[in-house]
Amino acid sequence: MSLAPLIVTKxxxxxxxxxxxxxxxxxxxxxxxxxxxxVALTGPSGSGKSTxxxxxxxxxQPTSGSYRLNGRDVAQxxxxxxxxxxxxxxxFVFQGFNLxxxxxxxxxxxxxxxxxxxxxxxxRARATAALEAVGLGSRLDHHPNQLSGGQQQRVAIARALVNxxxxxxxxxxxGNLDSRTSIEVMGIFQTLNSEQGITVLLVTHEHDIAxxxxxVVSFLDGRVKADHPVTSRRDAATDLAAFLAQRHEExxxx
Amino acid sequence: MSIFMTFLIALKxxxxxxxxxxxxxxxxxxxxxxxxxxxxxxNGARSQIEANIKSAGSNIVNVNAGSGxxxxxxxGTGNTTSLRVEDADAIRKEVAGIRYLSPGVNIRAQVVSDxxxxxxxxxxxxxxxxxxxxxPTEKGSFFGEQEVxxxxxxxxxxxxVRDQLFGPGTDPTGASxxxxxxxxxxxxxMSKKGQxxxxxxxxxxxxxxxxxxxxxxxxxxxxxxxxxxxxxxxPLSRVxxxxxxxxxxxxxxxxxxxxxxVRTQDEMTTMMTSxxxxxxxxxxxxxxxxxxxxxxxxxxxxxxxxxERTREIGLRLSLGARDVDVLLQFLVEAVVLSLVGxxxxxxxxxxxxxxxxxxxxxxxxxxxxxxxMSFGFSAAIGVFFGFYPARKAAALNPIEALRYE
Numbered sequence: 001m002s003l004a005p006l007i008v009t010k011x012x013x014x015x016x017x018x019x020x021x022x023x024x025x026x027x028x029x030x031x032x033x034x035x036x037x038x039v040a041l042t043g044p045s046g047s048g049k050s051t052x053x054x055x056x057x058x059x060x061q062p063t064s065g066s067y068r069l070n071g072r073d074v075a076q077x078x079x080x081x082x083x084x085x086x087x088x089x090x091x092f093v094f095q096g097f098n099l100x101x102x103x104x105x106x107x108x109x110x111x112x113x114x115x116x117x118x119x120x121x122x123x124r125a126r127a128t129a130a131l132e133a134v135g136l137g138s139r140l141d142h143h144p145n146q147l148s149g150g151q152q153q154r155v156a157i158a159r160a161l162v163n164x165x166x167x168x169x170x171x172x173x174x175g176n177l178d179s180r181t182s183i184e185v186m187g188i189f190q191t192l193n194s195e196q197g198i199t200v201l202l203v204t205h206e207h208d209i210a211x212x213x214x215x216v217v218s219f220l221d222g223r224v225k226a227d228h229p230v231t232s233r234r235d236a237a238t239d240l241a242a243f244l245a246q247r248h249e250e251x252x253x254x
Numbered sequence: 255m256s257i258f259m260t261f262l263i264a265l266k267x268x269x270x271x272x273x274x275x276x277x278x279x280x281x282x283x284x285x286x287x288x289x290x291x292x293x294x295x296x297n298g299a300r301s302q303i304e305a306n307i308k309s310a311g312s313n314i315v316n317v318n319a320g321s322g323x324x325x326x327x328x329x330g331t332g333n334t335t336s337l338r339v340e341d342a343d344a345i346r347k348e349v350a351g352i353r354y355l356s357p358g359v360n361i362r363a364q365v366v367s368d369x370x371x372x373x374x375x376x377x378x379x380x381x382x383x384x385x386x387x388x389x390p391t392e393k394g395s396f397f398g399e400q401e402v403x404x405x406x407x408x409x410x411x412x413x414x415v416r417d418q419l420f421g422p423g424t425d426p427t428g429a430s431x432x433x434x435x436x437x438x439x440x441x442x443x444m445s446k447k448g449q450x451x452x453x454x455x456x457x458x459x460x461x462x463x464x465x466x467x468x469x470x471x472x473x474x475x476x477x478x479x480x481x482x483x484x485x486x487x488x489p490l491s492r493v494x495x496x497x498x499x500x501x502x503x504x505x506x507x508x509x510x511x512x513x514x515x516v517r518t519q520d521e522m523t524t525m526m527t528s529x530x531x532x533x534x535x536x537x538x539x540x541x542x543x544x545x546x547x548x549x550x551x552x553x554x555x556x557x558x559x560x561x562e563r564t565r566e567i568g569l570r571l572s573l574g575a576r577d578v579d580v581l582l583q584f585l586v587e588a589v590v591l592s593l594v595g596x597x598x599x600x601x602x603x604x605x606x607x608x609x610x611x612x613x614x615x616x617x618x619x620x621x622x623x624x625x626x627m628s629f630g631f632s633a634a635i636g637v638f639f640g641f642y643p644a645r646k647a648a649a650l651n652p653i654e655a656l657r658y659e
Contacts, residue, residue, distance in 0.1 A: 059572055059652045080576050087574020098569045098656065102270060114259055115574040159573070 004071065006167065006199055007033035007056060012065035013222075014051050025051040027222035028065065035166070038193045038200045040210035040230075043219030049203050050171055052219070056201065057090050057169045058082045070166070087115050091160030095172035097152045099144040099159075105131060106140040109159045116163060130158040134188060150181030157188055161198075168192065170202045174209055180243055186212040187236030212236060257582075264587040267559075268594075275591065278555045281548030282595025282635070283602060286628045288541035290603025293624040295610065296534025298617035303526050306450060307519060311387040313353075314519040315493050317345075317480040317501070320512055334513045335476040336505050342480055344504060349496040351488035356380035358479040359467040365460055366432040367419040374415050375459045376433060378467025379481075384444075386483040394427035394442030397463055405465040409438040414458040416443045434471050438462065490518040542631075548595065549635035556588050556643035567647050568655025581648035588640020589633055596632025600625060 014026040026048045033039055041049040054060040055067060058074060067074045069085065077085065086092075099108050109127040118126065131137055134154040144152050153173060160168055170189070174182035190212060192198045202213060210216050211234045218226045268275045319337040342357045359378035364371050383389075384396045397408050409431060411419070420426040429440045447456040468474050484493045494516050501507075501514050560567070567580055604620055611618040 054653050057572070059656075080578075083571075083574050083576040086572055092572050094656070098565065100566060100569070111570070112573040115570075115576070115579060163574075 003035050005032040006035045006070055007031070008066075008068040009052075009055070010066045012052070012055060012062045012067060014048075014055065014060070015063045024222055026055070026062070029219075029222075029224055031217065031224065031227070033199060033201065035199055036193070036197050037215055038189070038213040039202065040213035040216045041201060041203045041219060042205060042207070042210045042216055043225070044205065047219035048222040049219040051222075053169055053171055053201060053203050056167075057092060058085050083115070087112055088163050089165050089167060091163070091165040091168045093153070093156050093160050093168065093170040093173045095175040097144070097149075097156045097176070099152055099155055101144055104141045104143055105136060105147070105155045105158075108144070108155055109162050111159060112163050126162055127158070130162040131155070133161070134158045148181075149177050150184060153177060153181070153185055154188065157185070161192070166199060168198050168200045170200065172203055172205070174204065174206065180240070180247075182209065183236050183240045183243060187240060190236050208234070257586075260579075260582050260586045261590065263583060264590045267587055268591060271559075274555060278551050278591055279595035279598065281551035282545070282592050282632055283548075283599040285541065285545030285548040286596045286599025286632060287603035287606060288544055289538055289628050289631070290600060290620060290624055291606045291610065291618075292537035292541045293534060293627075294603070294607035294618040294620045295616060296530055296537060297619040297621055297624070298611065299530045300527050300534070301619055302617045303530060304523060307523050307526060309387075309447065310450065310519070311481075311483060312519070313484040313486065313488070313490060314386065315482040315484060315490055315497065316517045316522075317482065317497060318515045318517070319476070319478050320514045335474070336513045337478070337480075337501075338476050341501060341504055342477070344500060345480070345482070345497055348500055349493060351485045351493055352482055353485050354382040354386045354483040356383040356386055356481045357464050357477040358481060359464045359472065359474075359477050360479070361434075361467060361471060363433050363471075365415060365419065367429070370419060372415055372418040374412075376467065376471070377459055377461050378464035378471075379461055380464060382483075383461070383481065386481055387447075389447060390445055391442040392445040393425045394440070396442055396461070402463040402465055405469045406463060407436060407438045407466060407470065408441045408462065409433070410442040410444060410461040411440060412444050412457040412459040412461075413446050414455060415460055433460070433462070436470055490520055494518050545631060545635060549592070549639040552588055552591055552636065553639035553643060555591075556584060556640055557646070559587070560584060560643045560647040563647075564650065564655045564658040567650050568652050568658065571650070571652035572656060577648040580650075581644045584644035584647045585637065585640045588644065589636035592632045592636030592640075593629070596629055599632075600628060603628070 009029055009031050012026055012029045013024065016023045016025055029048070029052055041053060043049045051060070055062050056069075058069075058077075061075075070089070074082070074085075099105075100111070106124070106127050109130050110123045113123040113126060128137070128140060131140055134157050136151060136154055136158065139147065139151065142151075144155070147155065153176075157173075168189070173189075174185055177185060186209060189200050189202065193200045200213070202209075204210055211230055211232070213230055214233060215227070215229050217224055317337070319334045339357055342355055346352060346355050356379045358380075361376040361378070362373070363376050364373050365376075381396065381398050381402050384391070391410065392413065394410070396410050397406065400406070401408050411426065416422075416424065416426055419431065420429065425443070426440045427442060431438050431440060444457065444461070450456045464477060468477070482493070482497070484490055498512075498516050501516070502512065505513055507513065570580060570583075571577075607618040607620050610616050
């Protein structure tokens, strides 16, 4: 690829201090991600993939090593500059959705706009557009407890996208979802990646979910064990059609 | 984030836990209303005292005969014989800015009418006294310069004495009374004046010319006091100083052994109100303790709130909230809580002050100062007690906050 890399990490380490003990979570990760990639970070729990993603998302500081985001050394950024990065350049999707309860879908999606300089009038319009883009245009005023898990995750995706970030970081986004909704959510990611060119990094420990990406990086014990492109990439739209056909067949025979 | 949005979010968060918000605000409500009530009672008492002192006339300087050495015997206040009419004339002549002056001689005596008698205060005064105290007669008239010069046996009754001797509402003008076996002709009755600052009934008195009191009743040459009214706009302290130095010169006073005292109305006011002021501050201080307790309640609930909403804080941080945004969010919440409590407390304090004035008959007065102070206090308490929880929230690590169970 001729483009400059979006993400460059060199020997990134992270050590947690638990009581008297030093617990290394990352033991030196060197990696480059180019614009437009769809990367799945896999590995068993405790392998450091989530910790690595938090570093990439500027939610946590590395113990040593360097991280350059879009050409800037993140270690040099002030806490306010980091807030701006999290606000405008990166969108987060969490396993537990992390929506504010007793707050409408629309207001949840507006949340990142409150922390950027978007006028009140534009906020509503942009949040509405983001929800429509994930197929929830008719559920703007629903509260999280009135939505299914898949719908909640789509609200969370709309929230992550409302500020038009370059990077989408998803931490086990399908962990709490059934297989059909998982495919739907992966479909949204694939569309965002292919049609809007958003760089997607996805943490998952499910092998089949990782195959929706273009590249799989597997972690073990805080190091990168393998890094290879996906040879037979899955297409969510095709999978969903097959899934529905099978479901239909089952219902017919039952 | 705009401060307006921060306010909206704070209001929303407070509404979410309506019961908890109400109970927390209750601490502030009690504190603020207590302060308002205490201060209003104190202010009411103070303004009543001031009104009483004002009722004695304005721009008043009192000269009283004091104690002084009479050979080896040291006499008590009011017992010296050195204060004389000549002093009064000298003051009139030499001290600038004096409008009226009335020398006084007081006697306690039995007043006898044809049918009954009454023990009261006989005040020998000059003819200018009604003008000084802006005190008109109800019936007849006050004695004039002529009666004073000739030591006429005329008397003007206070309304209480009239009531006691002749019956309420009667007009005894022209009747005859006896004081210390001397016949006096009643020429007038004063209108009702009520209690004086010290609490004595100003209407329970009889006025006669001071010359009559000196010559016909007591056989003395001295006077016991002077009531002086200065011209408007003349500083009383200057009049006081001029009188003091004049009398010192005339009485050959050595050092500070004054045989007289000169007091201005301002001094009286200060003296009389200092006690109520002390009481007011004491009561308000006690009430302020409950305000502090209310503040601690706010701090407590804000700490609980920060812990409960740790995940929300983590989420907001991950979505781009700066630590300042989180700090402000919780600080504004605490301030809104304390201000709402303060506003309700203010309303209750107003109502209670009014009720106390109305049903218990105590004078109360809610001043704008007390209102501003309690509002300022509530806001300050919100900031002070809200800051620690808010800073705790702002200092959270986003990842740890997001993972908080």
